[in-house]
Amino acid sequence: MLPKNFTFGIMQKNEAEILNEWAIKEGWNPGLSDQQVAKHYDPEAFIALRHHDEFIGGGSIISYDGLYGFMGLFIMRSDYRGQGLGAQLWQYRRDKLLSRLQANAVIGMDGVFNMAPFYARGGFVLSHRDLRYEGIAHGNKAVDVIPLAKINQAMLYAYDNKYFPVPRTEFIKSWINQCGVLGYAIINNNEMVGYGVARPCYQGYKIGPLFADSAEIADKILSSILSEIPSELVQIDIPEPNVNAIKLAQKYGLVETFGCARMYFGNNYSEPLRNIYSVTSYEFG
Ligand SMILES: CC(C)(COP(=O)(O)OP(=O)(O)OC[C@H]1O[C@@H](n2cnc3c(N)ncnc32)[C@H](O)[C@@H]1OP(=O)(O)O)[C@@H](O)C(=O)NCCC(=O)NCCS
Known part of the structure; x- marks a missing residue:
């Protein structure tokens, strides 16, 4: 359960721009049009966590026609980290994506190495490293x-x-x-x-x-x-x-x-x- 005044929702355009800025700060070097391509393909691919009306965390959950899903761009605003909110956002995104996929569809992700144990606790199994x-x-x-x-x-x-x-x-x-x-x-x-x-x-x-x-x-x-x-x-x-x-x-x-x-x-x-x-x-x- 999220604390009072925190909500999940579909990410708005201005929030997606903020997420992109955070991704740049993380050094992930996003493609200039990556988000537009993903959003055009799957309009529900981006999830926001808000405190009151303020965007404080987000991530993508793209569904490939309900047959395969992929989670990415998981970032919390730095002043909201370490309070258990990121875990709730991640679990919400995983469950939301599962609800949008056919039964038995696989979800993939590329996670930073130090978070792999957290993702493993959420049911993900390591396949290999992408370098x-x-x-x-x-x-x-x-x-x-x-x-x-x-x-x-x-x-x-x-x-x-x-x-x-x-x-x-x-x-x-x-x-x-x-x-x-x-x-x-x-x-x-x-x-x-x-x-x-x-x-x-x-x-x-x-x-x-x-x-x-x-x-x-x-x-x-x-x-x-x-x-x-x-x-x-x-x-x-x-x-x-x-x-x-x-x-x-x-x-x-x-x-x-x-x-x-x-x-x-x-x-x-x-x-x-x-x-x-x-x-x-x-x-x-
Ligand atoms: C990853 C991130 C979204 C987590 O958000 P948060 O609000 O701090 O997360 P929480 O406080 O809910 O912690 C979630 C889990 O992540 C783990 N975690 C958070 N930061 C971590 C770190 N730097 N190294 C290892 N584990 C970490 C916590 O131990 C916790 O696991 P647990 O619940 O099993 O104890 C946030 O730290 C962030 O935005 N980091 C920069 C971007 C990034 O690396 N994203 C992940 C890409 S795969």
Whole structure:
């Protein structure tokens, strides 16, 4: 039970802007349009905790058509921390998301390492670590990459679904059409074999997703994207078990700077990690 004068609700636009500012302060470097894409896809994806009318904490609970959920952007205003309010907000968000998902749907999250025991007490099980590598972009454009805008979109969405737990056509459509996005795919024998996206962030660019059938294909796509943003800060969020992805990041001089615990609630979900060279985002899966 929340104390008197505290309430939960759907986050308003001005509150989402405050949450974004807090995320910047935490050093999470949000994408410039991440929130708009998520909110457009799932208008109930952002939850606010208010004291009287004041926004004091929030987080996202995106539902992918009720089939898969993801929790992110969990932040309390600093002067309200350590009083048990964050725990209540988190439990409310988890339960709200569960109520919006089909029975047996999985929820994923990327949590900071020191909070993993708290999330485990809330029913989440550690899957692996997702590690952030970053550095200054430099690369060469491969001859066989094709800009995403020139790719058959149905083929792209079908390929995305090979390496994401559920179809997310409308989400990925908005994601790759964000202002300032760069993306390439490779087609072999009329089949898509990889694609990658870079989006402008508060600082520089983040790569995500980068999905590929092999390390060689991932390399060509990454190098081509990096060649388009020379000298920019670039970040890539890699599932640690994908050793080829780590080697690739290192090849381009990127170094580990941050990481999260990827955890799942619900049924076992086994991801095709060796094909995931960067997750789409820590916030939305
Ligand atoms: C994480 C955060 C939202 C928690 O809010 P809060 O109001 O302080 O949370 P509570 O007082 O309800 O504590 C919730 C739990 O988190 C744990 N916790 C809070 N801060 C922690 C920290 N820095 N390290 C480890 N555990 C922590 C508490 O021990 C508590 O666990 P318990 O209930 O099992 O004892 C808040 O500290 C915050 O905004 N941090 C910065 C952003 C962040 O790291 N978010 C988490 C991203 S995964």
